[in-house]
Structures are given as C-alpha cells and as structure tokens.
Amino acid sequence: MKKITLKMNTVIKTLSVLGLVCCSFTATSQETLDFVPEVYTPTGPSCVFYQGEFNGLISIPRSPAVISKMQNAGTNCSSFIVNYNGFTPEAQTAFQFAVDIWSTSIGSSQPIRVNAQFSPLDPGVLGSAGSNSALTSNNPNAVPNVFYARALWEKIEDMESDAFGGATVDINASFSSTANWYYGLDANPPANQIDFVSVVLHELGHGLGFFGGASVDGAGEGEIRFNNTPIIYDTFIENGTGDAILSFADPSMALGDELTGNDLFCDSAIAIGQNGGVLPRMFAPGSWNQGSSYSHWNEATFNGTINSLMTPQIGPGEANHNPGPITLGLFEQMGWSICGGSLTVEDFDLASIAVSPNPFMSAITIKITNGFSNDYKLELIDINGRLVVNESKTAVNGEITLSNLDRLTNAIYFLKLTDTTNGQHITKKIVKN
Numbered sequence: 134m135k136k137i138t139l140k141m142n143t144v145i146k147t148l149s150v151l152g153l154v155c156c157s158f159t160a161t162s163q164e165t166l167d168f169v170p171e172v173y174t175p176t177g178p179s180c181v182f183y184q185g186e187f188n189g190l191i192s193i194p195r196s197p198a199v200i201s202k203m204q205n206a207g208t209n210c211s212s213f214i215v216n217y218n219g220f221t222p223e224a225q226t227a228f229q230f231a232v233d234i235w236s237t238s239i240g241s242s243q244p245i246r247v248n249a250q251f252s253p254l255d256p257g258v259l260g261s262a263g264s265n266s267a268l269t270s271n272n273p274n275a276v277p278n279v280f281y282a283r284a285l286w287e288k289i290e291d292m293e294s295d296a297f298g299g300a301t302v303d304i305n306a307s308f309s310s311t312a313n314w315y316y317g318l319d320a321n322p323p324a325n326q327i328d329f330v331s332v333v334l335h336e337l338g339h340g341l342g343f344f345g346g347a348s349v350d351g352a353g354e355g356e357i358r359f360n361n362t363p364i365i366y367d368t369f370i371e372n373g374t375g376d377a378i379l380s381f382a383d384p385s386m387a388l389g390d391e392l393t394g395n396d397l398f399c400d401s402a403i404a405i406g407q408n409g410g411v412l413p414r415m416f417a418p419g420s421w422n423q424g425s426s427y428s429h430w431n432e433a434t435f436n437g438t439i440n441s442l443m444t445p446q447i448g449p450g451e452a453n454h455n456p457g458p459i460t461l462g463l464f465e466q467m468g469w470s471i472c473g474g475s476l477t478v479e480d481f482d483l484a485s486i487a488v489s490p491n492p493f494m495s496a497i498t499i500k501i502t503n504g505f506s507n508d509y510k511l512e513l514i515d516i517n518g519r520l521v522v523n524e525s526k527t528a529v530n531g532e533i534t535l536s537n538l539d540r541l542t543n544a545i546y547f548l549k550l551t552d553t554t555n556g557q558h559i560t561k562k563i564v565k566n
C-alpha cells in the first residue's frame with residue numbers, strides 16, 4: 134500500500150517538475166528540457182543510530198591533512214549551510230566542527246544545505262538522518278538510471294537541484310537533545326558519554342550518500358529499487374560469492390535472504406584498495422533492522438578501527454573524527470571528489486604487493502613486482518589511527534624489509550606503503566603476534 138502511494142506521489146511530482154521545466158524553458162535554454170530527473174523521496178531516514186555498549190575508550194582523531202586544512206581558513210573543498218533548530222550553543226559548536234571535517238574531506242561546487250533538529254527522540258536513539266531526496270542524472274560523469282543523494286547529484290551536475298522535486302534542503306538530520314552527550318572537540322569522551330561530533334559526522338555521512346534502497350518486510354521479502362531504479366550505493370553491494378545484490382529478483386524472498394544473510398560486501402575498487410585489497414563487509418544481520426541493516430559497514434569488522442565511523446552503533450567513550458579511508462573510497466567511487474587528492478589506487482597493483490610473514494613478530498618483508506627499485510614511505514598505523522612506525526626505504530630488487538618491530542604490542546596494524554616517486558599508496562592490514 135505504501136509503495137503505491139509513493140508511486141502516485143512521484144507521478145504528481147514528476148508532472149509538477151515538468152511544469153516547472155516547461156516554464157523555465159521559455160526563459161532559459163532548451164537544455165533544461167532534454168532531461169528531467171526522476172525523483173525518489175525516502176519515506177524515512179536512511180539511518181536510525183542507536184547507542185551501543187561500552188567497548189572501552191576509543192579515540193580516532195582527524196587525519197593530519199584535515200587538521201591542517203581546518204587550521205587554515207579558505208582550504209575547505211565544500212561549504213555546508215546548516216539551518217539549526219533547537220540547538221544549544223555547545224551542541225551547535227560541536228555540530229559545526231563535524232561539518233568542517235566533512236567540508237575539508239569532500240569537494241563540491243554547490244552548497245550542501247542541511248536542516249538540523251535538536252529535540253527529544255525515542256529512548257536509545259542518538260540521531261537519524263537521510264538525504265532529502267535522490268535524483269537520477271544523465272551527466273557523462275554519472276551512472277545512468279540510478280538515484281544519487283541530492284547533495285551528490287548537485288556535485289556531479291555542478292548545479293542546484295531545487296528545480297527538481299521542489300527541495301532546497303539536501304540533508305535532513307535529527308539529534309537527541311536528551312542523550313548524555315560529550316560536546317568536546319578532542320575525540321576523548323569519558324566512559325559514560327557519547328561523542329556528539331562523531332554522531333553528527335556519521336549522520337551527515339548518510340546524508341551525503343551512504344545509503345541504499347534495500348528493505349525487508351515482515352514476511353522476509355526483500356526489495357531494493359524504487360520505480361525500477363536503484364541507488365548508486367546499491368550498485369556496489371554483492372554477496373560473498375560475488376553475486377551483485379541487484380542481480381536478484383526484486384522484490385523476492387531470495388533477495389530478502391541475501392539482505393539478512395550476514396554475507397554482503399562492498400565491491401567498490403577504491404574502497405577495496407583502501408581496505409588492503411579486501412572487500413569491506415557490510416552490516417547484514419540475520420534479522421532485518423530498518424535503519425541499521427545494509428546501509429552501514431559491519432559493526433564487528435570495523436568497530437574500533439579507523440573505518441568505524443559508518444558502523445551502525447557507537448558506544449559511550451568512543452570517538453571517531455575521521456570519515457575513514459574505505460568510506461571516502463566508496464564516496465569517490467560514487468562520484469564525490471576527495472579534498473586534497475584522489476584515493477584511486479588502480480595503478481598501484483594490489484595483487485603485486487605481498488607482505489610476509491603475516492602475522493609477524495620482529496620483521497616484515499614487502500615484495501613488489503612493479504616499481505622494482507623505487508623509493509617508498511612505510512607507515513604503520515595502529516587501530517586507533519596512531520602512527521607507530523614511519524620510515525623511508527628504497528626497494529632493492531623489488532624487496533623492502535622493515536625490522537625492529539619487536540617493541541610493538543601484539544595487535545592489528547595497518548601498513549601504508551606510499552611510492553614517493555608518484556604518490557600512489559596502498560594499505561594492508563597486518564597482525565603482530
């Protein structure tokens with residue numbers, strides 16, 4: 134029933150859009166008539182963000198590049214215009230800090246307009262958000278016949294979308310005014326408080342495009358498309374055997390099984406590159422959880438890592454002020470530009486890098502099959518984003534050895550290898566034991 138109502142809405146909207154475009158046709162150019170975007174207006178937020186368990190004090194700071202840009206006025210790559218409703222001054226300051234992290238992380242020529250609400254929400258709910266609507270594009274830089282979050286559509290089209298679907302606001306977001314928030318900007322919340330900056334950063338991430346169209350009803354039937362059209366995010370999701378989620382009948386019980394099979398991954402090449410060559414796992418628990426399932430990275434895989442921001446829960450004492458390389462990788466793949474440079478790793482062939490032994494004890498050897506004698510920067514980053522090793526080495530016959538690693542505590546680390554001759558880099562996950 135809901136769906137039929139929605140379709141009717143769209144027909145009405147499309148008709149009104151046609152009306153608008155026809156009117157503007159006489160005043161402007163014929164180009165506006167060539168393509169009328171299809172408009173998808175979600176019925177609810179993409180994310181309902183719940184407070185999770187205490188998992189220890191976790192502090193993942195902003196990247197050095199973002200810190201540097203935020204300290205130098207005028208180095209933003211996008212600008213947000215936020216309409217604050219009901220915010221206290223300290224909540225607004227922390228919100229603006231999160232906005233500044235995004236505006237120094239992704240680029241757009243168009244202002245990103247956010248309507249932000251600060252009011253009581255259901256118990257346990259910290260916040261919720263979504264793109265105001267999503268639109269299709271015929272731009273050469275867009276995938277045809279898929280929906281783009283309004284802010285991303287505007288970035289790709291290099292124009293405001295107000296004429297289509299009649300919306301000025303790009304992102305709607307609500308935050309609880311009664312949660313036990315930590316409003317500090319230092320990513321160090323105490324064990325009993327929720328880091329407000331992290332939650333705002335997370336919700337804005339959804340509004341910028343981190344969401345798909347999937348849902349599963351009470352009978353277990355899954356569906357994804359709206360008016361036969363998926364969202365750009367949906368095009369990157371596949372199961373553990375490599376079957377694209379969009380290859381299943383829609384709607385169908387089989388699709389419902391896939392969406393609740395705990396076996397979904399992101400096959401964005403850039404996100405994979407940023408995840409050490411491994412497909413990042415999506416959150417797809419055995420029972421469908423509207424607002425958590427599908428449109429998040431897997432909690433258990435990424436909790437406590439630099440990529441934890443877009444997982445479905447945040448615990449007290451936990452802060453992440455870094456959008457994370459896999460989220461930025463997926464964003465770049467979807468059409469955002471990355472502030473300060475591309476994350477693309479295509480030329481730096483992941484398959485050509487081998488790290489051994491892994492797990493390691495006191496030394497690792499990196500074998501490279503191209504860039505045989507280039508200069509490399511090797512950085513070892515712990516799961517809290519701290520740089521624990523930083524060395525420059527020249528490959529000798531395609532080999533680099535990193536030694537004296539006994540002093541490191543047994544844990545997971547990320548080895549970032551940068552070819553200093555061309556700036557290309559990859560990250561591999563390695564384990565000390």
Ligand SMILES: [Zn+2]
Pocket residue numbers: 179180181182335336339429443444445
């Ligand atoms: Zn979320």
